Amino acid sequence: MNIPRRQVLALGAASALGAATPLLRAQSTWPSKPVRFVVPFAPGGTSEIVARSVAAELSKQLGQNVYVENKPGGAGVTAMADVAKAAPDGHTIILGHVGTLAVNPYMLDNQPYNVDKDFVPVTLLAKVPNVFVIHPDVPAKNFQEFVAYVKKHPGELNYGSAGNASAGHLAMEYLKLVTGMFMTHIPYRGTGPQLADLLAGRTQASSAGMPALGAYIRSGKLRAIAVGTHQRIAALPDVPTVAEMGYKGFETSQWYGILAPAGTPPDILKRLQEESYKALRSSAVTERFATDNAVGGGGPASEFAAFIKGEQKVWSDIVKRAKIKPD
The missing domain is CATH 3.40.190.150 (Bordetella uptake gene, domain 1)
Structure with missing residues (x-):
């Protein structure tokens, strides 16, 4: 029996549409849970x-x-x-x-x-801008004094981070590289745990974002000494950038x-x-x-x-x- 060409094409199109329907339906109903x-x-x-x-x-x-x-x-x-x-x-x-x-x-x-x-x-x-902070007990009022103090006491200070390869870990290692400082890295399982030890004075420095640090900086529980952006940030207008401190081109966020x-x-x-x-x-x-x-x-x-x-x-x-x- 000969089937008209128009009908064959119609059947083919219907078959193709039927095969594609599950995928189309899956996409159109996302998310289904x-x-x-x-x-x-x-x-x-x-x-x-x-x-x-x-x-x-x-x-x-x-x-x-x-x-x-x-x-x-x-x-x-x-x-x-x-x-x-x-x-x-x-x-x-x-x-x-x-x-x-x-x-x-x-x-x-x-x-x-x-x-x-x-x-x-x-x-x-x-x-999110990286902010560098220290515990108030560290005898340094600003970035230059902090760098000088760490260089005078190599290996005596510890800095915490949210963990290996976290943004804070990378920012501090980058800072150590350009300044020639040496501090020991203490990795934690998140920013919350590492901030608990920093606030208690068990570690002395850290780098994180304003969402995690802002309240502690404003209350004086932590001292902000620098930001990693090219320009100062609105929340900390008096805190200089690392680049301003003589490390041209430094940028990390x-x-x-x-x-x-x-x-x-x-x-x-x-x-x-x-x-x-x-x-x-x-x-x-x-x-x-x-x-x-x-x-x-x-x-x-x-x-x-x-x-x-x-x-x-x-x-x-x-x-x-x-x-x-x-x-």
């Missing part, structure tokens, strides 16, 4: 503050709960390995940052994933963005980027970011991918020169 937003550090730090601020708005916009899951340990490797193996359906995402994306590939010999192949960038969420497991459908990635852009411009997030001197992102995935590549180039060199190793 709560979205797990993994943060590679313990509660209490800038990373969690950024993630929770954005997650709260995404939950409202998407009609599904976007919940933050803190998963500290292993310089972020534990969390990254978990998400790399997650189903690429848009229901598991991770907060990427300078340590996991731009430093670990050059600091760690073996990782159970490839950051460039096993993850796909979605969007940059925020850049914390940055955070969303990544998903490789293979996540492009339509889901695009919607997640668009919804993140919308969340970052909500009054709740912009007000919080303004208070913390954070600069919101939200641009396309290609822009975030190019940014990561640029950071990898910068930090691969710093890791080599500063001989940064996991403690």
Whole structure:
């Protein structure tokens, strides 16, 4: 029996549409369940503050709960390995940052994933200035006095960080490199735990973002001696930049963005980027970011991918020169 060509084409189109329907339906109904937003550090730090601020708005916009899951340990490797193996359906995402994306590939010999192949960038969420602080008991009123004191007492002071390859660890090692200071690094499992010891005077210095440090600086429990940005920040107008102190070109900031497991459908990635852009411009997030001197992102995935590549180039060199190793 001969079937008219028009009918054959119609049947073929119907068949193709039927095969594509499950994928189209999966994309159009995303998210169909709560979205797990993994943060590679313990509660209490800038990373969690950024993630929770954005997650709260995404939950409202998407009609599904976007919940933050803190998963500290292993310089972020534990969390990254978990998400790399997650189903690429848009229901598991991770907060990427300078340590996991731009430093670990050059600091760690073996990782159970490839950051460039096993993850796909979605969007940059925020850049947060690094602030360098010391405990008030340290006999130094400013940055110059601190550098002079550490050089006079090499190895006697300890600085804490949120963990190996955290933004604070990298900022302090970079500072040590350019100034010639020597302090011992004490890694913790998050900014919260390391701040507890710094406030108690068990460690003497640290670097973190204003979201975590602001209240303690304002109360006098910590002394801000420098910021890592090119220009001074509005929240600390009297605190100089490291570059101002004679270390030209010094710049370091914390940055955070969303990544998903490789293979996540492009339509889901695009919607997640668009919804993140919308969340970052909500009054709740912009007000919080303004208070913390954070600069919101939200641009396309290609822009975030190019940014990561640029950071990898910068930090691969710093890791080599500063001989940064996991403690």
